[in-house]
Amino acid sequence: MSSLTLEAQSSRWSVLAVCSAALMLPLSFSAGVIATPAIAVHPGGSPLALSWITNSFLLSFGSLLMAAGSLADRYGRKRLFISGVLVFTLLSLLTPWLPSVVWLDIVRALQGGAAAAALAGGSAAMANSFNGEARARAFSMLGTSFGVGLAAGPVVAGMLMQAAGWHSVFLCCALFGAVALLFGTRYLAESRNPEPQPLDWAGIITFSTALTLFTWGLLQMADGGSTPLTRILLLASLLTGALFVFIERRTAFPMLDLSLFRYGRFVGVQLLPVATCYCFVVLLVLLPLRFMGFYGYDALTTGLLMLAISLPMLIIPSIAVSLTRRCHPGTVSAGGLLLAAAGIGLLSAVTPQSSLLLTLLAMLLIGTGSGLPWGLMDNLSVSVVPPQRAGMATGIFSTVRVAGEGVALASVSSLFTFLLARLANHHHASAESLPTLSAGSAIDSALLPMAEHAFQQLLWVLLVVTVICAVAIWLCLVPRGKQIN
Structure with missing residues (x-):
């Protein structure tokens, strides 16, 4: 077998290693949302403590990504990737023995730090190993894996919880970690910045x-x-x-070169994950809680319904890469976001009395539209800086993506509370009896119309944010007249 063939095989296995981690990290995030109502029953906890199951993970993940990018450039991208995946996997195996939600919150925060190391190290290593069209394909697979991990989380969690309880949701992530360790240790090439900066x-x-x-x-x-x-x-x-x-x-x-934000193209790239946070990621959390809390569906049924928004992530990102051969990536991304906004608008018209097919159609439009920028933005993120600054580029972009998810979820939860409290005040309802978006527990049927109204208003806010981002991305990326390669 020729050395060229061996090198090609090694490259494919290294991509598999990073993509396995890219499945593991968001799967842990989105699957935890489905597990939260079961955790609320046993071991139990306050709504605020339960909300930290997701947010402690996102906070440490997002806040440490840029630091992890700098560490990857300095000490070795493969070394940081392997270390992060190993710690994440061991912490996933620890969850069945945790005595309380507070300890789970602490472990989730530690997992977020390990996730930052794994993602920053793995994506920077890939950026250093591939160029041109090969890099676009590799990062399209990375983006697809990350999206599938996010979207498949509710489905996987529903099936696992039905069979083995909520602990199995987190134990499943350890399996992907084992795959990433197996192939990453053997096939991922080590690289670092030859002139690293001080931390x-x-x-x-x-x-x-x-x-x-x-x-x-x-x-x-x-x-x-x-x-x-x-x-x-x-x-x-x-x-x-x-x-x-x-x-x-x-x-x-x-750690963050603020001068980069002077360039419209760089700003446009950073807006891509912001947009998908508000049109896609928050709905991966809100819709399961709506199905379980408002409609009373069980975890498995909810997971199956979420297929409508998750299945497009299996194929649309690859289609997006093909579309860029004829259209500018900024146009493809902005068009996808407008399609997702249309789906959110349709979803806002859905009521408990509406046809389930209408809900599924809206979710399908959202997943399809979100998948178009999702398949392009990882490669775009490393195309705006020289290869030797790949660690910083992936760190900045991944920080915007993950920190944006945490901020988006927190801001959306706060906005829902505000909208619901305003409606309660108008109807003279007790504020103490109002539902939240944190635990996903069933709510009083008398409060359901009010909660549905607040949820519809929340969807209109998400629609407006998505449209504004789509226009801004088109203005930042497309007028340049040059495709980002």
Whole structure:
């Protein structure tokens, strides 16, 4: 067998390793949403503690990604990938022995840090190993894997919970971790930046603190409204964020090169994950909670219904790459987001009395539209910087994606609480009896019309955000007249 053939096989196996991790990480996130109502029963916990099952993972994941990108460039991308996957897998195996939700929240936060290492190291290693069309295909597979992991989570969780309880949802992630370790250890090539920068510890600490305080403030708002603690947390996050910008503008080797945001193309690329957070990712959380909490469906039925929004992620990202041979990727991405917005608009018209087919059609449109930018944005993210800065590029993009998911979920939960409280005040209902989007437990039938109305208003907000992002992405990417390769 020729050395060229061996190299090609090694490249394919290395992509399999990174894509296995890309399945494992979002699967752990989205599957946890389905498991939350069961966790609320045993071991049990407050709505705020239950919300941290998802948000502690996203917070540490998002806040540490840029730091992980710098570590990957400095100490080795393969080394960081293997370390992150190993720690994540071991923590997944630990979940059956955790005594309370608080301990689960702590483990989930640690998993988020391990996920940051795995994703930053693996994607940077791939960016260094491939070029041109081969890199576009590899990152399309990475994006598809990440999307399938997110979307398949509810389905997998529903089946596992039906058979073996909620612990099995997290244990399943360890299987993907084992695959990533097996092939990554053997086939993934080691690489690093030959001229690594010193670590920006001040930037890492202030960024992580600002993101944590902001998300915590939003979650407090969703749980208890505008309290003094909420205002203190949000103000502290604003001040810490300003300190982060001050540090990054003056340090010689910043974690985040703020000068990149002067370029419209770079800004447009960062808007892609923001848009998909609000038109796709938040619905992977909201729809299962709606099906279980509003309609009373069990976990397995809910998981099967979620196939309508998840199945397009299996094929649409690959189609998006093919479409870029005739259309600019900015046009494909913006068009997909507008299609997703149309699906959200249709979903907002759905009521408990509507045909189930109408709900499934709306979800299918959302999944199809979201899949178009999803298949392009990973490759676009590493195309705006030189290969030696791949760690920073993937770190910035992945941070926007994952931190955006956490902020989007927290902000949407807060907005739902606000809309529901306003309706309750109008109808003179007790605020203490109002449902939340955190636990997914069934709500009183008398409150269902009010909750449905608030949910429909929330969907219109998501529609508006998606359309604004679509227009901004088209303006930032398409007028340049040059495709990003």
